[in-house]
Amino acid sequence: MAHKQIAPTKSNLRRVKEYLNIALEGYELLEQKREILVMELMQKVEQVKMLEKELNQRIDSAYPCLKRMLVAVGRERADILSRNIRYNYELTEKRVHVAGMMLLGLDIKFPKLELKYSPANSFAECDETVLEFFEVVKILTELAAVRTIVWRLAREVRKTQRRVNALEKVVIPVEKETRNFIESALEEAERDAFFTNKLLKKRGAQAK
Numbered sequence: 406m407a408h409k410q411i412a413p414t415k416s417n418l419r420r421v422k423e424y425l426n427i428a429l430e431g432y433e434l435l436e437q438k439r440e441i442l443v444m445e446l447m448q449k450v451e452q453v454k455m456l457e458k459e460l461n462q463r464i465d466s467a468y469p470c471l472k473r474m475l476v477a478v479g480r481e482r483a484d485i486l487s488r489n490i491r492y493n494y495e496l497t498e499k500r501v502h503v504a505g506m507m508l509l510g511l512d513i514k515f516p517k518l519e520l521k522y523s524p525a526n527s528f529a530e531c532d533e534t535v536l537e538f539f540e541v542v543k544i545l546t547e548l549a550a551v552r553t554i555v556w557r558l559a560r561e562v563r564k565t566q567r568r569v570n571a572l573e574k575v576v577i578p579v580e581k582e583t584r585n586f587i588e589s590a591l592e593e594a595e596r597d598a599f600f601t602n603k604l605l606k607k608r609g610a611q612a613k
Contacts, residue, residue, distance in 0.1 A: 407579070407582065408579065408582035408583040408585070408586040409421075409579060409580075409583040411583065411587075413586065413587040413590030413591055413594075414587070414591075415591065417587060418584065418587040418588065418591065421580055421583050421584050421587060422584060424580055425577070425580040425581065425584060428572055428576050428577050428580055429577065431572060432569065432572040432573060432577060435565055435568050435569045435572065436569055438505075438565055439562065439565045439566060439569055441505070442558060442561055442562045442565060443562060445503055445558060446555065446558045446559060446562055449551060449554055449555045449558060450555060452551050453548065453551050453552060453555060456544060456547060456548040456551060457548065459544055460541070460544045460545065460548060463537070463540055463541050463544055464541060466537055467534070467537035467538050467540075467541050470530065470533045470534045470537045471534050471537075471538075473530045473533075473534075474528070474530035474531055474533070474534045476530075477528045477530040477531075478528055478530065478531065483531075486531060490535065492516045492539075492542075493516055494513060494514070494515065494516060494542075494546060495513070495514035496511055496512070496513055496514075496546075497511075497512045497514075498510070498511065498512070499511070499512040501554060503554060503558065506561065508554060508557045508558070508561075509553075509557065510550060510553050510554050510557075511546075511549060511550040511553050512550075513546045513547070513549075513550060515543060515546075
């Protein structure tokens with residue numbers, strides 16, 4: 406790796422060493438941050454897997470209820486009943502504290518579960534289906550909230566990894582090469598000065 410094209414002076418050597426120390430400290434901090442982010446990301450990914458498993462189980466329970474309802478009341482009647490069912494979910498962005506950072510997540514306010522049709526005009530299968538799919542929607546919204554954090558954590562991991570790579574593969578090697586170059590140049594200059602002074606002293610002694 407090539408060094409910086411700067412004059413090999415003591416003041417430049419001091420500046421290079423200071424910058425190298427800052428880069429090394431920054432590398433260690435970013436590496437720690439990356440490890441924390443990766444651990445937090447893996448935990449959230451596991452949470453997503455658990456929610457997906459729970460969702461699949463709930464779907465396996467909900468769709469048979471839907472089929473039984475369609476058999477009991479018929480498709481046309483089920484369509485009429487479904488038109489009266491409306492639930493308002495309030496979704497807003499919120500700041501979530503994760504791994505020492507504030508990330509934007511989702512805040513979901515669930516509505517109160519109510520049967521929106523007259524019991525006299527429905528069947529038990531209708532109630533069961535509404536309850537099942539209400540739970541499906543709850544899990545879906547929770548899953549969406551966790552996935553939002555996962556995506557943003559993954560983005561932070563990529564950004565941190567790029568910075569770590571830049572310090573490790575470019576900045577730190579260049580600063581080390583520059584430090585070594587200046588130190589070698591100064592040592593060589595000191596040797597030249599030493600031998601020059603020695604030669605001058607020898608000539609002065611001979612002249613006397």
